[in-house]
Amino acid sequence: xxxxxxxxxxxxxxxxxxxxxxxxNWSKMQEDNDAVYCVVDLHALTLPQEPDVLRKNTxxxxxxxxxxxxxxxxxxxxVQSQVPQHPQLAWLMECxxxxxxxxxxxxxxxxxxxxxxxxxxxxxxxxxALQAADxxxxxxxxxxxxxxxRQHVEITRDIAERFNSRYGETFVVPEHVIPEAGARVMDLQxxxxxMSKSEGESxxxxxxxxxxxxxxxxxxxxxxxxESDVRFDIAEKPGVSNxxxxxxxCTGEAPEDLASNxxxxxxxxxxxxxxxxxxxRPIQARFAELQSDPAETQRLLRVGADKAQVVAGEVLxxxxxxxxxxx
Numbered sequence: 345x346x347x348x349x350x351x352x353x354x355x356x357x358x359x360x361x362x363x364x365x366x367x368x369n370w371s372k373m374q375e376d377n378d379a380v381y382c383v384v385d386l387h388a389l390t391l392p393q394e395p396d397v398l399r400k401n402t403x404x405x406x407x408x409x410x411x412x413x414x415x416x417x418x419x420x421x422x423v424q425s426q427v428p429q430h431p432q433l434a435w436l437m438e439c440x441x442x443x444x445x446x447x448x449x450x451x452x453x454x455x456x457x458x459x460x461x462x463x464x465x466x467x468x469x470x471x472x473a474l475q476a477a478d479x480x481x482x483x484x485x486x487x488x489x490x491x492x493x494r495q496h497v498e499i500t501r502d503i504a505e506r507f508n509s510r511y512g513e514t515f516v517v518p519e520h521v522i523p524e525a526g527a528r529v530m531d532l533q534x535x536x537x538x539m540s541k542s543e544g545e546s547x548x549x550x551x552x553x554x555x556x557x558x559x560x561x562x563x564x565x566x567x568x569x570x571e572s573d574v575r576f577d578i579a580e581k582p583g584v585s586n587x588x589x590x591x592x593x594c595t596g597e598a599p600e601d602l603a604s605n606x607x608x609x610x611x612x613x614x615x616x617x618x619x620x621x622x623x624x625r626p627i628q629a630r631f632a633e634l635q636s637d638p639a640e641t642q643r644l645l646r647v648g649a650d651k652a653q654v655v656a657g658e659v660l661x662x663x664x665x666x667x668x669x670x671x
Contacts, residue, residue, distance in 0.1 A: 348373050349484040349518075351382035351424065351475075354401040355391070356541030358408055360550040360620065361529035363627075364593040369488045369521070371413030379419035380482045380652065381409065383645075386424045386431065387475070390468040403638050406645055408552065411630035422648035424478065429656035433477035434470075436663055440507050441473055441499065450495055476500040481656040484518040491528045492538060494520055511666040515659075529590060532566040535582035553628055556621045563587075563617035574606040584609065587616045594619035 350370060352362065373379055385402050402423055414421055424430050446452070449472055456464045467474075479487055479500050487497050497520040504515040531537045533548030540549065548566075550559055568583040576599040578585045588599035591612070595602070606612045634641060665671065 345376075345378050346485040347378040347380065347482055348486045348488055348521075349380045349382070349479050349482045350487055350489050351384040351387070351478055352405065352409075353384050353388045354398065354405040355388045355393075358405070358552040359529075359539045359541060360552065360590065361539035362541075363412065363552055363623075364529050364590065365491070365522075366489050367409070367412045367414075368593070370409075373486070373488050373521075374413075374415065374419045377486070379414075380484070380655075381414055381419055381421050382424050382478060382652075383409070383422070384424045384475075384478065387471055390465050390471050392463070403641055403645075404635070407631055407634040407638075407641050408627075410634055410641070410644075411627045412552075416644045416648060420648050420651045421645065422652045423645050426646070426649035427481075427652045427656055429481055429653065429660040430474065430477055433481055433656075433660050433663060434474040436507075436667060437473035437476045437480075437503055438470055440510075441476070441503050445499060445502065446470060446472060449499070472496055472499050473503070476503045479518055480504055480515045481659050482652075483516040483655070483659060485516060486521045487518050488521045491522050494522075507663070507667075511663075511668075514663050514666045529593075530582065530586040532562055532583075532586070535567060535586045550620065552624060553631065554624075556625075559621055559624070560617045563613045563620070566613055568609045572608065574603050574609065574612055576600045576603050584612070587612055591616045591619055594623050 348370075350366065352366070358367075370379070370381060383402055383405050385398065388398060388401075406421065406423070409421060410416065446469055452469055452472075455468060475496050476499065479497070480503075487493075487500075489497070497518065501517050504517045508514055508517075529539050531539050531546070531548035532550070533546065540546075547562055550562055566583060566587060568587075569581055571581070574584060574588075575581060576585050576588050585599070588602050591597075591602055592599040594616075661671070
């Protein structure tokens with residue numbers, strides 16, 4: 345059985361892009377794989393956090409993951425900071441990756457250049473090394489994340505291959521896996537940009553826990569174009585193609601086939617909104633149940649952390665031994 349690993353930060357509310365780009369795939373992959381899923385709270389510290397808010401967001405994100413379909417009985421679900429091997433291996437990864445490689449990471453360049461007057465932590469620069477440690481600690485075969493994380497999986501592969509070359513076979517070199525449909529859900533108002541948590545109450549971002557009436561309104565106001573024909577053409581018709589891609593991810597039908605069902609944009613917007621609302625309805629209901637008992641969620645996370653440490657401890661010991669550290 346192959347092992348999959350992925351993680352998500354407890355910062356901001358989950359949106360439709362997170363769900364369709366990664367989390368639906370997470371749920372599917374636990375059926376046939378040994379799945380390890382992590383709330384990466386240490387990564388959230390690259391930006392200043394309110395302690396009480398971070399704790400609350402961490403528990404609620406875990407509840408959302410369970411509501412989406414992650415089963416703690418079948419998968420290993422845990423919080424990153426409760427498994428101390430993550431920051432320990434991260435130092436070995438920092439000593440294996442180069443300054444040049446880290447400086448080329450798109451996420452760092454985007455975030456650090458967004459507002460030069462704000463504090464930019466060293467952790468924001470080096471966190472790909474921690475992310476590599478997250479993945480490599482579990483002898484991971486596949487990393488099911490959205491297309492925007494491809495670069496991070498690639499640098500993880502580079503680090504693993506370099507470490508193995510220098511110190512002998514230590515890490516499994518992972519592969520990146522993305523879903524075919526909905527892998528890159530774009531902003532409804534700016535279809536040239538992906539949906540983002542950082543946009544806050546943006547009319548172009550649909551949140552997993554959002555009220556259905558608000559979701560319907562956002563889709564009705566989704567940007568299309570001045571033409572009238574419905575076709576899947578990302579370059580020429582990004583807004584329409586985004587709607588078709590979202591509908592495809594919700595229904596399982598190919599976006600090109602769905603396009604043939606419409607002659608106007610209005611019905612496409614209505615059907616896409618309805619499909620999204622129906623997809624989210626059971627998730628929202630299950631989340632409400634879990635939210636009523638946060639202590640049970642924390643118990644499940646502690647059990648997951650204990651399971652994770654068994655594997656992580658063995659891999660860290662192997663890496664320390666191979667690099668020449670004393671046991």
